[in-house]
Amino acid sequence: MEEQHLESSDFLKDIVIGMSDGLTVPFALAAGLSGAVTQTSIITTAGIAEIVAGSIAMGLGGYLAGQTEVEHYESELKREFEEVERVPEREKEEVREVFADYGLDLATQNIIVEALAKDKKKWVDFMMKFELGLEKPDINRARNSALTIGVSYIVGGCIPLLPYFFVENSLDGLKLSAMITLLALFIFGYFKSKVTGQNPVGGALKVMTIGTAAAAAAFFVAKLF
Amino acid sequence: MEEQHLESSDFLKDIVIGMSDGLTVPFALAAGLSGAVTQTSIITTAGIAEIVAGSIAMGLGGYLAGQTEVEHYESELKREFEEVERVPEREKEEVREVFADYGLDLATQNIIVEALAKDKKKWVDFMMKFELGLEKPDINRARNSALTIGVSYIVGGCIPLLPYFFVENSLDGLKLSAMITLLALFIFGYFKSKVTGQNPVGGALKVMTIGTAAAAAAFFVAKLF
Numbered sequence: 461m462e463e464q465h466l467e468s469s470d471f472l473k474d475i476v477i478g479m480s481d482g483l484t485v486p487f488a489l490a491a492g493l494s495g496a497v498t499q500t501s502i503i504t505t506a507g508i509a510e511i512v513a514g515s516i517a518m519g520l521g522g523y524l525a526g527q528t529e530v531e532h533y534e535s536e537l538k539r540e541f542e543e544v545e546r547v548p549e550r551e552k553e554e555v556r557e558v559f560a561d562y563g564l565d566l567a568t569q570n571i572i573v574e575a576l577a578k579d580k581k582k583w584v585d586f587m588m589k590f591e592l593g594l595e596k597p598d599i600n601r602a603r604n605s606a607l608t609i610g611v612s613y614i615v616g617g618c619i620p621l622l623p624y625f626f627v628e629n630s631l632d633g634l635k636l637s638a639m640i641t642l643l644a645l646f647i648f649g650y651f652k653s654k655v656t657g658q659n660p661v662g663g664a665l666k667v668m669t670i671g672t673a674a675a676a677a678a679f680f681v682a683k684l685f
Numbered sequence: 686m687e688e689q690h691l692e693s694s695d696f697l698k699d700i701v702i703g704m705s706d707g708l709t710v711p712f713a714l715a716a717g718l719s720g721a722v723t724q725t726s727i728i729t730t731a732g733i734a735e736i737v738a739g740s741i742a743m744g745l746g747g748y749l750a751g752q753t754e755v756e757h758y759e760s761e762l763k764r765e766f767e768e769v770e771r772v773p774e775r776e777k778e779e780v781r782e783v784f785a786d787y788g789l790d791l792a793t794q795n796i797i798v799e800a801l802a803k804d805k806k807k808w809v810d811f812m813m814k815f816e817l818g819l820e821k822p823d824i825n826r827a828r829n830s831a832l833t834i835g836v837s838y839i840v841g842g843c844i845p846l847l848p849y850f851f852v853e854n855s856l857d858g859l860k861l862s863a864m865i866t867l868l869a870l871f872i873f874g875y876f877k878s879k880v881t882g883q884n885p886v887g888g889a890l891k892v893m894t895i896g897t898a899a900a901a902a903a904f905f906v907a908k909l910f
Contacts, residue, residue, distance in 0.1 A: 506717075528883060
């Protein structure tokens, strides 16, 4: 048997993030409004405004968060380089602690420390990853990721909204919207779980639960007002 | 000088996640609707539906994602234990590769491998963290995190919506909403950046940019329909 650790690619992960929110929130918003107003034109306007707002908030928000992460990584990297120069003994002690936690004895710890200390760049890389748990972030990746998430949100958000364009009465729209959205959530949840190595039907039901709970709650709360 | 790596606590991070979306999306949705309808009552209904939908999607979505992560960790853990039993030589080779990347010579690699191999539990822990990059997730943490994010979304979302309850005309509501929301985004961005060790004013401006861009886009797109 091949050793194989299933890992969804970053691209697929971004599609999942954008689409799961895109299918859920506009669906629930439209459902909520269907409980309170009868005209579908208001629902489509609100839905479109939500999709625009949500995709920008998720996409631009994700991009700026990625930018902050790059800055954070660089300032920590600079700090580690300084510390390795200024207080090498303390940094060596930190390496020893990492391996002491894994039950390695002091002699082995010292061998590792001396081997790492030979190359400052690699030593700092090691500290970044194993002491601070930071991986080098990529700003191009942040930009692509933001775009993928934003577009997936728009695509996902259009599905629940579509029926409201074709019917006059909001409750008719809601019935159609619920049918196609629950189907879309099931299909989406199924493939998402397959890609991430989870149980497909269980995953599909989870995704449907979120959508249903959000839509039902929005429907009843909006009806109250 | 003390060595100090600024780290926001998980609790603060969750508040930031929930509140930044909560301040942005309902603000932009209300702005979008203000461009298309004159009655504030529709805007408050839509806003409330959005806050309910968004907080459930973020909170419940976050909880179920946390649950999936726990399952994923456990299945990978089981697999690593099996591999350490079944193909120990291949697993040893993987440990060597980790350290070869840091420039350690073969003799040092072998010392580490033999030391780790003495304790299978620690060896597997090491593989989980350093080969697969997986940390043990905590399902209680997922539940608390979901709750914090959901509540922060509600709190953040109520701020931009508040003015629409007190005025009749939607454009008057939008003016007041923009003022208090931009102020709230500035204050929020300022403290968020302070906590995460970023430049506070720069961070505050970034957060304001997202909110403004989302609201402006939603306003103009909704006006078209």
